[in-house]
Amino acid sequence: MTSSHNRESRLMQLFPIVGWLKSYTREEFNGDLFAGIITAILLVPQGIAYAILAGLPPQLGLYASILPPILYALFGTSRTLSVGPVSIAAIMIASALNAPQISALGDPIQSALILSAESGVVMLLMALLRMGGLVNFISHPVLTGFTSGAALLIIGSQLPQLFGIKMPSCGLDTGCYNAIFQTINIAAILIGFSALGLLIFFGKPMIFILKKANVSLSLVTAISKCGPLLTIILATLAVIYCHQQVAVVGSVPSGFPVLNITFGSIEKWRLLLPYSGFIALIAYVESVAIAKVTANLRGEKIAPNQELIALGAANLAAAISGGMPVAGGFSRTMVNFSAGARTQMAMLIAAGLLALAVIFFSPWFENIPKAALAAIILVAIIPLVKLNNIAVTWRYDRGDGIAEIATLLGVLVYGIEEGITLGIVLTLISHLRKTSKPHIAVVGRLPGSEHYRNIKRHRVETWPHLLLLRVDESITFANINYIEDFINAELRRQPGIKHIVLIFTSISDIDTTALEVLENLNHTLQALGMTLHISEAKGPVLDKLEKTDFIEQLKPGKVFFHTEDAVRELARP
Known part of the structure; x- marks a missing residue:
């Protein structure tokens, strides 16, 4: 029985879908169905838009929204994360494809598929090495600076599309800019700004109106x-019936590509x-943060290492099904959550609906x-x-502020990878500083207590021959x-000191x-007629010290359990 239970536990650990399917209810399905339909509505325009943002044909964004979410649903621990093309990954893909050594190789579609495959392999290797905690090594200020910088790059890349113009590299040639402005497409501006409005x-305006009309939250x-x-x-x-001459998506193949695992040279x-590597890292960090x-809103738990497996599998699925790299998308996830999604069944439904759209309605996307x-x-x-x-x-913190500013400027001036590296x-x-x-x-x-506080912040009792020092960091x-310089400076300031107690709380x-430095300091103090003591050391620290002869070297210095014990014994003249 125990062996069977262990096998079932391991199965649910690797395939979390098994756990929630066992207790899946009709009520949950109703919520998932509604959320899946709403999310599918978002997947079509976002999939096409993010593929174009990455400099790729639109179908790569659509393909990346079908099989990858299914794989994530099998392996992922988040019940509402929506996996697919995302803006930050798209701009990183564009940065990679536009790099001189990569663009020189040609065939950007093949390069995008390799990026998907390699991102997946990198994530799976990270999972194998139990590197799920890596998410903690990118600070929030660096991530915010990177996101803001990447978002500004995206905005800059989309403004020409909004005005219907192409942006050549003009440098300081003012005549070149004049020529650009002459190519502004009025029809594109009308369509773009109407769409924006x-x-x-x-x-918010629509939500406000609907709430005022007492429409149910799900319908809102x-x-x-x-x-x-x-x-x-x-x-x-507008493009079809008004015969407007504007840039359009163009032909989108119907159906799915043949699954392929043999692409690209070594x-x-x-x-x-x-x-x-950078795409995998950012995709993982962003996805776990969103998940x-x-x-947290539902009291559920995310397993970071299992998320690496799920996202790695999703990106490999994107590679073999002809899609661009994927990650968890914030806007789609929040829409999925707000629409009432209870499990990943919502994303399975959304992926199924999108698959039908790709099979039967691809010609509608051309214009x-x-x-x-x-x-x-x-x-x-x-x-x-x-x-x-x-x-x-x-x-709040100048060091974090500098890192955030440097990351943002680094992304804008030097590029995506360089910017985030600089921030890290x-x-x-x-941190080292x-x-x-x-x-x-x-x-x-x-006074009147056994509590010890900083003499600069509180009115406290002190003793002319006793120095109590609390170091607020591991040594x-x-x-x-x-620390040694600080102690020496205090001893010069208080020449009557006979006992120094280091409080190790x-x-x-x-x-x-x-x-080694503490041992040398102890010898120096003893030579000067002073005694070093320790108080309130934690068990693991004492365990390490007891493996050496440091405690023996302290004598006549002592190790006190409480600082109060040290004061009672040493405060006497």
Whole structure:
């Protein structure tokens, strides 16, 4: 029985879908059906728009919205995450495809499929190495700076589409810019800005009107999220029946491509690997962050390492089914959640509906104007530009503020990969700087109590021959010299000190270098007629110290369980 239970537990761990299917109810299906239909409505315009944003044919975005969500539904631990093409990944794909060494190889479709495959392999390798916790190594300020920078790049790339113009590289040639303005397409502007206005109206204004009319919340969500599809339909009809000469999507093949796992040369895979690594990292971090938002709202749990498996499988599925790299999309996920999705059945329904659309309705996509797609992208992207966050971060922590600004500017000036690398490096430098100069407090006793607090913040009792120091950081090679200098400075300031007590309440570790310096400091203090003591050391720290002769070297210094014990014994003249 136990063996059978263990097998079932392992099966549900690898395939979370088995767990929720066992207790799946009709009520949950009703919620999933409604949410799946609403999400499918979003998938069509977003899939086409993000493929074009990446510089790829529209079908790659549509294909990436069918098989990948199905694979994620099998392996993923989030019940509402919507996996498919996303804006940030699209701009990273465009950056990779436009790199000189990649564009020189030709065939961008093949390169995009390799990016999907390699991203999937990278994620699966990360899962194998149990690197799910890697999500914690990219700080929120760096991620915000990167997202804002990438969003600004996307906005810049879509404005020409909105105005119906092509943007050559003009540099300082003013005549070139004059020629660009002469090519502005009035029809594209009318379509683009009309689409923009309609999408904005379907946002907060429409929601406000519907709520005022006492429309049910689910119906409010359904109507407001139909904006992109209605925009596409109206814009396409304008192109067809008004015979407007604007840039359109063009031919979209009907049906599905043949599943393929043999594409690209070894050299192309090698050149694309660094770009795939960055896409995999950002796709994973963004997806887990989004999944946690909806999971927390329902008291559900996300398994980060299992998410690597699910997203890796989804990207491999995208590669073999002719799709671009995928990740969890914030707007689609929130729509899916708000529409009442209870499980990944909603995404299975959405993928099925999109598959039907690709099989039977692909010819309808040909006349979709790119100006309308640009409007959809702009409305989805503008909220991601969070410049006000920089001021908030700067006021709270200068190091994080610098990292956020540097990441944003790095993305804009140097590129996607360089920008986020710069941000991560600056975050690590900031962390090391803080670690190398830990907060050290000279403490005293609050009158009438056994509590010890910083003498600079509280009125406390102190003793002329006793120095109590609290180090608020683990002691390592990076900060031990700073700690030693601080102690020496205090001893020069208080020449009558006979006993120094290091309070270890905030210390979780002492590395080998730090221990050696502490030993030398102890010898120096003893030579000067002073005694070093320790109080309130944690068990694991004491375990490490007891493996050495440091405690023996402290004598006549002692290890006290409480700081109060040290004071009672040492405060006497």
